[in-house]
Amino acid sequence: MSFGVKDYPLAEKHAAQIKGARGKSLSDITLDAVIDGSVTIEDLRITPSALEAQADVARSAGRPRLADNFLRAADLVAVPQDVIMRAYELLRPGRAKSKDDLLEMAKTMRDTYKAERIALFIEEAADVYEARGLFTKRY
Amino acid sequence: MNDAPNRWKRFADWDERPLRLDKFAVEDWKNGFAAFSSPADPKPGVTIKGGRVVSLDGVAEHDFDMIDRFIASYHLDPEVAPEAMAMPSEDVARMLVDMHVPREKLTRLAHGMTPAKLADVVSRLNALEIAFAYSKMRARKTPGNQGHVTNAKDDPLQLAADAAIAVALGFDEVETTMRVARNAWSNAVACAIGAAVGRWGTLFQCSSEEAEELQIGMAGFTSYAETVSVYGTEKTFVDGDDTPWSKAFLAAAYASRGIKMRCTSGAGSELLMGFHESKSLLYLEARCLCLQRGMGVQGTQKGSDLICSGMGSILAYDNSFNPSLINGEELEDYLVLQRDFEADGGLTPISEGQSLDVRARGIAALSAVYEELGLATATDAMKASVLVASGSDETKSFNPRDVAMISEAIKARGITVIDVIKALAKRGFRAEAENLLNVVKLRISGDYLQTSAMVRDGKIVSAVNDPNTYAGPGSGYRLTDERRREIMGIRDVLDQKEVLRSEAQHQAQEARNIDYRELGEAAASSDAKDVVIGISPAFGLKLFQTTAGHKLSDVLSVMVEEIKRRSLKPRIVRFRHTADTSFLGLSAARLAGSGVGIGIQAKGTAVIHQKDRLPHHNLELFSNAPITRLEHYRGLGANAAAYALSEMPEPVVVPTRGEAMGSRYHARVAMIYAIETAMTSEGAAPIEVAVTFKGAAS
Structure with a gap:
């Protein structure tokens, strides 16, 4: 699916779809999980799909160059x-x-x-x- | 020999002004000294063939330098360019200040404009139009602000305390940098911890060498990078050790780690670095902005996102970025400007108690983390000195060398934000641990990577979901009642209760100095020796000292003394129909057999009047009560006596040195005067008062 201005912020509107680099969702990433070691710095990394979604949002908000940068960034993840x-x-x-x-x-x-x-x-x-x-x- | 002065001394006065520490250069476009236009600036123009830009501002494709090339490939929208470039620049300039033209329409056109065209448009605006266009073109509606948090020792305890203060003041972003390059890691950790005190959502950056800054970001300590410089000429760019491609790669690298980024440019770097190509600063800046947009950065440092791109929250000497226009010294001025202009500058006043609380918390959290991670131990004396210190001159804490060792350990041991969060939680700073984790979690969705994003009350507010929709009065950002109350909350404000309370402190003392005994209605006398002193309704009843701090008993006493010295008879009459100085004086004069009277208000404003004059056409006026001293009241009494004896005395002049009396005294004076006027009543008869001076003064 393609995201637009109405889907933003993704963390509020599409919380279920947002996941860290190792597949943990936002609600899994708690302080207790950090303390017990089940959440690491890797879980706090953005994914290519989140960057692609943000690229969609940027494009629909009239910022195609920002969108292009998010796509280059998706490549670098x-x-x-x-x-x-x-x-x-x-x-x-x-x-x-x-x-x-x-x-x-x-x-x-x-x-x-x-x-x-x-x-x-x-x-x-x-x-x-x-x-x-x-x-x-x-x- | 001719000793006649040959210089107007005002120039000598001007020589002493701080302004003259600046050196001004003559306009000289050939040597790069041209602000808004230079004959060397190219004429706007673009040629597009088959969707490809084949010439840009008069330069053919095969002659493009790196900047032209990048702008042609990444900034210019070939679909919009023919339309935008064909529009007269003046028309576009007018659209910028036309509230009926929406922002989006202008940003779309800008995507099709070359640097020379953009400069040509902007150069047609005057200063007020630029300010208006600037406010209309801001990307996000809600204003936010950014503060510097640095100190001259790179002391992490002070950084943590000051970052906590910056958060309490409402800064949406804080940024640090260091005196010693090696200290970057310690500074980053200290500010990250301090910025986690009180609430979450303050974004944070640590400005350092490009590669190291990215590494610190990857370790999770920072949430954005901003000092990614771009330049308006190719040679300057190369001397800055980058190219548009390396910088654009960096922009993508930051975003790939979920870190926000802005670029910075301007301040005449091309001129300072010697490769200006004789172009104007405006044109070179337009090139920089086209580059930045082409790179796809979320914003530019110069003002699009935040009111100040770095206000010094610390004292000027502690500002390692170099002092800002507003530093810790002037920060309270800014809070008052917000209040007086009812303008939201993004900050909120803090109380003395709250500031000590957050400083203590920041210091304790930082010390606990450094101890827990085996980096350093802060003594109680160090912590205590930082808690109350206004700046690093007053601290006995870590020195740059101590910090270098801490910083290198953080880097060498690969300590990440996860380690810091764990240490905070383990040592009982659970709230700070949660706050810091929440900021790092922003990376996962990347919502805050969008243009002008900041965090308010735990929610992302950016140009996407809070776009600036200004379309004239009543639209765009307006203060809510709640926000208005916040910015009104400056400290140490005066109210009438406070004025009466401070007056009451003097009441008992005055009762020992003077006795006012009312004798009944005052009548006009025909005794030519009579001089009447007309006192105001609250004089000696509710108000007891002048705004200069003189006891009213002393003021009356010296006037009475001088009138008696000329063998005249001072009579004291309280008027209740007016509190106005002129009418007090005129009414007093009309009751005096000599035809001369003094009118005096409790705050000390006084007048000498004569019975046949117009109310505001007095003999002498003493209007500057805050600087009127007893000797002046003595002169007033003497001159009143002289006028009664038909003499022509030298008027008393109360010397003023241009004191800012309006702002210092107006609030108090208005409240005092309201106390006086509340005691007046229409047509109330004047009362003869027998005054007895009980102290030494009588």
Whole structure:
């Protein structure tokens, strides 16, 4: 289903459908559950489906670019923190020595994490960086 | 030799003003000193072929720099652009200040406008129009506010106490940063704990190096990031160590962890960083805003979400972001502005008792967590010094070096918000543990990732479910009665009961100094030596001192003394038909055989009058009672006597140094005067009073 402005806030209007990364619903995530160890930091992570739902809401509220960002974010949910940090670092000026470094990261995103939107985004950056001479060594 | 001064000394006065600490630059567009327009700014324009932007503001696609490229791909809506770019800028500017044009219509058009077009539109508004457009274009209806919580020592005890205060004051967001970069983790934990005192829902960020900030967010301590900078020229962007793509990637990374994000720009960073391309600040800012929108951030730091993007809740010297326009010193001014303008600035006054309570709770919770996690032990003396400290100069607590070790331990041991929540609960801070958990739970649904989202009473309020629908008077955000009462609740306000209570304290003392004995109705006399002092209805009966704090017995005594010194006869008459100084004076003059009278109110305002003059055309007026001293009342008595002897004395001048008497005394004076007027009655006869001075003054 597609969500709209009327479905927002999702935590109030669709509480049953909102679940953490390990499938726990909002009502399962209580202080006692944290104390007894059954809730961990993993349970407090957003899921791709929640981000997709928020993308629907943003689009229906007239914010298509915010929606697009939520979709790129949905792609990144499964990407481990160190890979995210590596990709970010590589996208900063002068870090990638050539276009190939970025293309390889794009391939990892696509093949390993099924992050197609992110892969396309990094490939686009590779083209732009090449055109603008960003692969030159920075001291 | 010519010693004639060659300078108007006012310039010397102006030299001393803080304003002159600022240095002003001449407009010089070639060197980047142009605010609203520069000849180097491009003319607005766009060419779209087959749904693709092939030129933008005069630059052809193959010449696009990174910023043009990003804006063309991610900001500009090719469907709207032809319509929006064809509209005269003046028409769009008028729509911005037309309350009949809804916000959505303008935001839709903005999606089809290039940076040069946006700048061209905005440059047509004057300051008042900008303010109006700004308020109309805000995304969320309900106002909210954001406060800085930092201190010069990065002391976690003080951060926790001050964060708790910020929550009590009603800040919807608090943000911290540090003096020493390594202290980021400790600052984040301390503010997260402090912000969990009292209620839940205050969002929190810790501004640090981009990569570390994201890591702190991933550990669950922060709920948003805001200082993600973008720049208006390519070279500045690269010197800022980022590109539009790296920043947009970061935006997606934050959202993928359920963390809110805004971008920041402006303040002339392109000019300061030397790559301004001779463009105006407005045009460069327009580029930044197009970039931010293209990246899909939920908002911009510069004002779209919150009234202040960082008001200093702490003292200026403790503000590690650099002092804000309003800091802890001026915060109460802001509360009063809210009250006087009946404008909701997002804050609520707090009482002295409440502030100590929340500070103590924040300090105790933080100490317990650091102890429980084996990070540090705060002594009772440390806690006690922080509890009452206005700023870090007054604390004996953790120093930056202690904090660096705590902070590095938090990072190295991979402590997360879960560990902190557990420690809080274990040490008896269950309410704070629940509050902190609730904030972290916001990540799961991501509702707070939407534009301008904040939490009020445990519910998300954002541009989606609380859109700004301003359409003129009576629409948009208005104070509810309840909210109005909240902002009215500033401390230390005066009421009539309080005025009478403080007067009553002087009653007993005055009874020992003076005796007023009423002799019956006063009559006009024909004795040329007669000078009448007309006193007001409450004089010496309900009110006992002037607003300058002089006892009324002393004031009467010095006047009587001076009249007697000239061998004249002072008579004291209480008037009950009026409390007005002029009429007191004129009525007194009409009863005096000399034709000269003094009128004086209990608050000390006095006049010398003559019987044939118009009521408000007196001989001398002493209107500034709060600065009128006994020596002036003495002069008043002497001059009244002189006029009675047909002399022409030098009028008494009460010197004023421009004291702000209106705001200082008006409330009290109005209440005192109401006490006087309540005792008047139409046509009541004047009473002759025999006054006996019982103290040394007589």
